[in-house]
Amino acid sequence: MADASRQTLVGRAVLEDRVVGARIVVAGGQIEAIEEDDEGQNGPFLTPGFVDVHVHGWGGHDAMGNEAALDGMARALLRHGVTSFVPAAVTSPLDRLAAFADRVRQWSPAAPEDGAEPLGFNIEGPCISPEKKGAQNEAFIQLPSAVDRGALGPMLDGLRIMTVAPERDGALDLVRWLADAGVNVSLGHSNATAPEASQGYAAGARTTTHLFNAMSGVDNHRPGLAVAALTNDEVYVELVADGLHVERSVWPIVLRAKPATRLVLVSDAIGLAGTGDGRMWIGDLEVEVRNGECRLVSDGRLAGSVIALDTAVRNLVAAGVPLPLAVRAASRNPLELIGAGDRGTLAPGQRADLVELDDALSVLRVMKRGGWYPGAGPTGATA
Numbered sequence: 001m002a003d004a005s006r007q008t009l010v011g012r013a014v015l016e017d018r019v020v021g022a023r024i025v026v027a028g029g030q031i032e033a034i035e036e037d038d039e040g041q042n043g044p045f046l047t048p049g050f051v052d053v054h055v056h057g058w059g060g061h062d063a064m065g066n067e068a069a070l071d072g073m074a075r076a077l078l079r080h081g082v083t084s085f086v087p088a089a090v091t092s093p094l095d096r097l098a099a100f101a102d103r104v105r106q107w108s109p110a111a112p113e114d115g116a117e118p119l120g121f122n123i124e125g126p127c128i129s130p131e132k133k134g135a136q137n138e139a140f141i142q143l144p145s146a147v148d149r150g151a152l153g154p155m156l157d158g159l160r161i162m163t164v165a166p167e168r169d170g171a172l173d174l175v176r177w178l179a180d181a182g183v184n185v186s187l188g189h190s191n192a193t194a195p196e197a198s199q200g201y202a203a204g205a206r207t208t209t210h211l212f213n214a215m216s217g218v219d220n221h222r223p224g225l226a227v228a229a230l231t232n233d234e235v236y237v238e239l240v241a242d243g244l245h246v247e248r249s250v251w252p253i254v255l256r257a258k259p260a261t262r263l264v265l266v267s268d269a270i271g272l273a274g275t276g277d278g279r280m281w282i283g284d285l286e287v288e289v290r291n292g293e294c295r296l297v298s299d300g301r302l303a304g305s306v307i308a309l310d311t312a313v314r315n316l317v318a319a320g321v322p323l324p325l326a327v328r329a330a331s332r333n334p335l336e337l338i339g340a341g342d343r344g345t346l347a348p349g350q351r352a353d354l355v356e357l358d359d360a361l362s363v364l365r366v367m368k369r370g371g372w373y374p375g376a377g378p379t380g381a382t383a
């Protein structure tokens, strides 16, 4: 239930283009009014709630687990300012993906109020390239021309994002079919040349799975998917801003190339995130977290992150990115990608999903639909 009482928040409101002292009136679970007020300059930062559209688990809970795991994941994310999320499956057999889709659909209406709100689900694969499989299980990768559309059909309802490698046989047809069904196709886990990638976007793909990771890159003689993604102003790019997936010195290339409206911060976090060092199985592959790095046990390959979007925003700002831009990349941009317009900005009529941050950008409290929940507080930035 939304908290119906009227309350006034005073702080530094992070708007799209600036930070202003402000007074925000919340009523009926929505933002009723926002006015500039110098008194707010002494208060906490107030940002729209963060939205993670690519997250495999958190707090010891795996998105592909049971309903209790989804509850746990949603609750763990909310403490980090993530008020909405899109749980993500890894490349798996189609029957397992269909079961995941069913489970998320059935669970979503009963998702806990004190957790991040689910907005559909994300499937990473299975029509990707074995050459750029990253930490996806090669045994379950399928050729787009051979994948059974009848088996994909039951997954479409609620499917917000699906990763496809555009250079594979039959991929462009699959991109068109998914786009026609309202799915946001994300190019990734791909060894495409830049022209092949551009064909994928032309066929209807709208976004890019963890830019630079598990894809053909910026090579002056063989430009790849990363070049096509960076030079097309329309398409979105995901960035895992933990400093491990993409070196910080590369971030300015992304920030200069992409319009501010097209950068999407994602965590790509795994279930062990927030639980310290340990091991777990993801899609039949064992991963180990040590000192904030998550790697496959078999070959040491990076296998997702252990951050949440609060750390991603903090890392970007520490690298010199203006706070409004970093916040937008963690809130409005992912929402626009998946077509959710009722939240994501500090404006009257929007859902009152907000994050209260201290000067160090640690999450003090989180507001979801007008109700307050405790924040995670200071958490060490990884790497």
Ligand SMILES: [Zn+2]
Binding pocket: 054, 056, 088, 124, 268, 304
């Ligand atoms: Zn992922």
